[in-house]
Amino acid sequence: MSVVPAPLDNNSCDTAIRASFLHFIADPDQRGDACEYFEDGLMILKQGRIQMLVDAAEWIDYLPDGCALYDYSGRLVMPGFIDTHCHYPQTEIIASYGMQLLDWLQQYTFPTEEKFAERDHADKIAAFFCDQMLANGTTSSAVFATVHPQSVDAIFEQAQQRGLCLIAGKVMMDRNAPPQLCDSAESSYRDCSELIQRWHLKGRAYYAVTPRFAPCSSPAQLEVCGQLLDENPDLYLQSHVAENRAEVDWVARLFPHSRSYLDVYDGYGLLGPRSIYGHCIHLDQEDRERMAASGAAMAFCPTSNLFLGSGLFSLEDATELNIRVGIATDVGAGTSFSMLQTLAEAYKVCQLAGQQLTPLKAFYLATLGAAESLYLDHRIGNFALGKEADFVVLDLAPTELMQCRMDNASTLEERLFALMMLGDDRCIQATHIMGRRQYSRAI
Numbered sequence: 001m002s003v004v005p006a007p008l009d010n011n012s013c014d015t016a017i018r019a020s021f022l023h024f025i026a027d028p029d030q031r032g033d034a035c036e037y038f039e040d041g042l043m044i045l046k047q048g049r050i051q052m053l054v055d056a057a058e059w060i061d062y063l064p065d066g067c068a069l070y071d072y073s074g075r076l077v078m079p080g081f082i083d084t085h086c087h088y089p090q091t092e093i094i095a096s097y098g099m100q101l102l103d104w105l106q107q108y109t110f111p112t113e114e115k116f117a118e119r120d121h122a123d124k125i126a127a128f129f130c131d132q133m134l135a136n137g138t139t140s141s142a143v144f145a146t147v148h149p150q151s152v153d154a155i156f157e158q159a160q161q162r163g164l165c166l167i168a169g170k171v172m173m174d175r176n177a178p179p180q181l182c183d184s185a186e187s188s189y190r191d192c193s194e195l196i197q198r199w200h201l202k203g204r205a206y207y208a209v210t211p212r213f214a215p216c217s218s219p220a221q222l223e224v225c226g227q228l229l230d231e232n233p234d235l236y237l238q239s240h241v242a243e244n245r246a247e248v249d250w251v252a253r254l255f256p257h258s259r260s261y262l263d264v265y266d267g268y269g270l271l272g273p274r275s276i277y278g279h280c281i282h283l284d285q286e287d288r289e290r291m292a293a294s295g296a297a298m299a300f301c302p303t304s305n306l307f308l309g310s311g312l313f314s315l316e317d318a319t320e321l322n323i324r325v326g327i328a329t330d331v332g333a334g335t336s337f338s339m340l341q342t343l344a345e346a347y348k349v350c351q352l353a354g355q356q357l358t359p360l361k362a363f364y365l366a367t368l369g370a371a372e373s374l375y376l377d378h379r380i381g382n383f384a385l386g387k388e389a390d391f392v393v394l395d396l397a398p399t400e401l402m403q404c405r406m407d408n409a410s411t412l413e414e415r416l417f418a419l420m421m422l423g424d425d426r427c428i429q430a431t432h433i434m435g436r437r438q439y440s441r442a443i
């Protein structure tokens with residue numbers, strides 16, 4: 001039975017969007033009715049926040065004069081994608097040939113990160129990176145800067161100009177890296193404290209304490225990380241763990257008294273809610289139980305893990321233990337800014353591991369699941385009342401091949417699967433941040 005619509009007025013509505021809508025209210029692995037779909041829906045916004053999501057036919061005649069209407073009929077609108085782990089300074093070295101993690105860092109990553117001593121370079125790459133996010137429908141990201149504090153200012157400023165929601169931090173490393181890229185325990189404490197004051201909780205900005213990974217931080221610096229977390233409420237922590245076998249062996253030699261790689265971080269108080277760990281491939285059962293109990297998140301980086309030959313992430317183990325998981329591009333070891341391409345590679349990683357990734361679970365991991373993993377689901381991740389209206393407008397058939405495949409798809413799930421396997425930035429018709437259109441694809 002449908003409700004008789006009350007007239008809307010300008011107090012409850014300044015913007016409306018007509019389209020097909022899909023969003024998640026739970027993990028599809030946990031609940032059968034985890035998603036909501038409107039074939040012809042109307043989303044009503046007030047000051048960039050969701051007021052309601054309803055059937056268009058019932059409500060379209062009641063929009064007040066002066067309410068802006070975006071008519072995306074025939075397109076699919078989903079919550080903006082959320083990238084839980086990436087490196088903006090590595091944009092220029094994406095797709096660099098032929099190496100696994102530790103050699104790749106030496107050969108490509110460190111040299112390109114040295115360029116961020118120049119503020120102009122940082123501004124240029126940060127602007128380009130944020131534009132790539134928008135062109136791929138990504139509206140929130142957890143981002144590594146470089147060791148240079150000004151590289152953090154650059155990315156927060158560019159994100160702020162576009163309204164993006166961003167978690168970011170200065171990379172901390174005081175050993176096993178070129179001297180130009182090394183800070184010290186003391187200087188990193190001072191730099192991070194200043195950056196936290198300047199950026200943390202300002203609008204849509206969140207600061208993350210960002211030790212690159214255990215091999216590049218001395219015990220004294222890891223202690224500083226714990227101290228920063230103790231001193232500042234609601235900070236994030238982001239790092240890498242158990243990505244590559246040679247890396248894991250190196251950590252065992254550097255920290256002989258720790259039970260495991262993850263245990264190194266745990267020993268310094270770096271494992272808890274709002275801790276985000278990239279990769280999490282070579283973990284054991286005890287590590288996984290510790291991740292689950294701590295409330296920390298795993299960032300699943302499929303294109304990167306395949307590209308660097310790092311190994312296969314076990315989504316099944318994470319799901320069984322109820323560990324928070326978000327999907328991540330890990331640009332520039334990751335090979336695409338496209339969340340659709342990233343989901344395609346996630347599906348293939350699961351196939352190689354003898355596991356499943358349904359299309360619904362995949363899009364959950366890129367939206368609400370990622371928001372939950374980052375403890376941001378009170379603000380973003382779906383179209384629930386009061387949330388910030390970040391969304392992506394998807395064209396499911398921008399190419400002849402996709403049109404041919406969509407013509408032969410009979411269910412929503414089939415279309416979603418074809419979208420993630422065949423889609424890329426050509427599918428992103430528009431990206432909206434808090435209701436406002438920030439990107440529109442030129443045709």
Ligand code: GUN
Pocket residue numbers: 087101105109212213240243304330333
């Ligand atoms: N481990 C330490 N630093 C990095 C990095 O920049 N990228 C990846 N993929 N792994 C890392």
Ligand code: ZN
Pocket residue numbers: 085086087240278330
């Ligand atoms: Zn990374």
